[in-house]
Amino acid sequence: xxxxxxxxxxxxxxxxxxxxxxxxxxxxxxxxxxxxxxxxxxxxxxxxxxxxxxxxxxxxxxxxxxxxxxxxxxxxxxxxxxxxxxxxxxxxxxxxxxxxxxxxxxxxxxxxxxxxxxxxxxxxxxxxxxxxxxxxxxxxxxxxxxxxxxxxxx
Amino acid sequence: xxxxxxxxxxxxxxxxxxxxxxxxxxxxxxxxxxxxxxxxxxxxxxxxxxxxxxxxxxxxxxxxxxxxxxxxxxxxxxxxxxxxxxxxxxxxxxxxxxxxxxxxxxxxxxxxxxxxxxxxxxxxxxxxxxxxxxxxxxxxxxxxxxxxxxxxxx
Numbered sequence: 001x002x003x004x005x006x007x008x009x010x011x012x013x014x015x016x017x018x019x020x021x022x023x024x025x026x027x028x029x030x031x032x033x034x035x036x037x038x039x040x041x042x043x044x045x046x047x048x049x050x051x052x053x054x055x056x057x058x059x060x061x062x063x064x065x066x067x068x069x070x071x072x073x074x075x076x077x078x079x080x081x082x083x084x085x086x087x088x089x090x091x092x093x094x095x096x097x098x099x100x101x102x103x104x105x106x107x108x109x110x111x112x113x114x115x116x117x118x119x120x121x122x123x124x125x126x127x128x129x130x131x132x133x134x135x136x137x138x139x140x141x142x143x144x145x146x147x148x149x150x151x152x153x154x
Numbered sequence: 155x156x157x158x159x160x161x162x163x164x165x166x167x168x169x170x171x172x173x174x175x176x177x178x179x180x181x182x183x184x185x186x187x188x189x190x191x192x193x194x195x196x197x198x199x200x201x202x203x204x205x206x207x208x209x210x211x212x213x214x215x216x217x218x219x220x221x222x223x224x225x226x227x228x229x230x231x232x233x234x235x236x237x238x239x240x241x242x243x244x245x246x247x248x249x250x251x252x253x254x255x256x257x258x259x260x261x262x263x264x265x266x267x268x269x270x271x272x273x274x275x276x277x278x279x280x281x282x283x284x285x286x287x288x289x290x291x292x293x294x295x296x297x298x299x300x301x302x303x304x305x306x307x308x
Contacts, residue, residue: 031193031206032186037234039185039193039206050204050220052185052193054234062233064226066204072218079216080191080208 004053004063005118008141010132016101016114019092019128026089029081030144038144041068041076044089048073055144060121083107083147095126107150113141158207158217159272162295164286170255170268173246173282180243183235184298192298195222195230198243202227209298214275237261237301249280261304267295 028042033055040051048070054062068076077084085108090101097116104111113135116125135141140149182196187209194205202224208216222230231238239262244255251270258265267289270279289295294303 031191032188034186034236036236037185050206052204052230052234062229064222064230066220066222068218068220075216076206076218080206082188082190 002063002065003060005060005121005123006115006136007118007134008136009114009116009134011101011112011114011130012132013130016090016092016099016128016130019094020090020101021093022091023088026087027077027084028143029077029084030147031076031080031082033144040143041073041081043070043073043077046070050076083150085143085147094128097125099128104146104151107152108146109152111146111151156217156219157214159214159275159277160269160290161272161288162290163268163270163288165255165266165268165284166286167284170244170246170253170282170284173248174244174255175247176245177242180241181231181238182297183231183238184301185230185234185236187298194297195227195235197224197227197231200224204230237304239297239301248282251279253282258300258305261306262300263306265300265305 024045026042026044028040031039031041033039036055038053038055040053042049042051048068050066050068052064086105087108088103088105090103092099092101099114099116101112101114114131118125139145140154178199180196180198182194185193185195187193190209192207192209196203196205202222204220204222206218240259241262242257242259244257246253246255254269256267256269268285272279293299294308
């Protein structure tokens with residue numbers, strides 16, 4: 001188990017693109033979820049994982065992640081998961097921190113969200129110039145919610 | 155992935171007890187579930203698994219099972235799962251088939267259910283003398299349902 005402490009932001013403009021160090025496409029869906037936990041299947045390149053997160057709203061959540069066979073993950077996504085989320089995940093370093101920028105496709109096309117992982121909820125970090133409004137506490141930006149209520153329908 | 159083809163029965167009397175070859179206590183709970191899938195955590199002795207089953211009602215379901223660290227499983231059960239099911243699983247062979255007899259405890263105390271796993275839904279098997287009514291198609295006997303609506307409250 002890991003404690004995941006993440007803060008999530010909209011972005012102001014496209015200037016982050018020139019700082020990107022790695023990108024990869026992701027396809028993910030939720031097997032189920034409730035007020036306690038959600039269970040996600042993700043295929044990212046040739047790697048597949050099963051991920052369990054506590055459903056606590058905010059910056060700190062318990063997270064468990066296990067690798068699963070790629071063939072299993074494809075069946076889970078195609079046959080058992082709900083709506084599929086497609087996105088490209090871009091990584092870049094800014095100051096001392098790694099940022100993950102999720103650029104959504106499909107029904108969430110147009111949405112771009114930047115996340116920074118922190119050691120504790122109060123840790124400070126250098127704010128990139130392209131960083132917009134914080135949305136850590138807005139449930140609409142949870143991937144579970146984006147699967148049910150995609151951005152193009154907001 | 156495996157296709158699980160199981161038939162489930164009540165039992166008529168205690169005569170199965172003399173045929174038991176192995177028994178082990180199990181503690182399990184569901185992280186979440188919906189009309190497509192359910193995700194279960196089970197601790198059985200010093201072994202822990204995460205199990206995903208399709209929610210199809212009846213004898214044939216898709217099943218995925220992965221080992222997880224015992225410490226993770228305990229946290230998942232204690233912090234993220236819903237109601238916990240406790241039972242002893244007894245195994246015995248009768249004719250060509252392995253039977254699993256689940257003797258429930260806690261809020262499902264009094265319920266004993268026998269399951270046989272088959273190669274296909276029409277496979278025949280020798281019926282033990284203690285075998286009662288078939289309940290494969292009765293959703294009340296699903297462990298997901300027994301967690302929500304335990305036997306002592308039927």
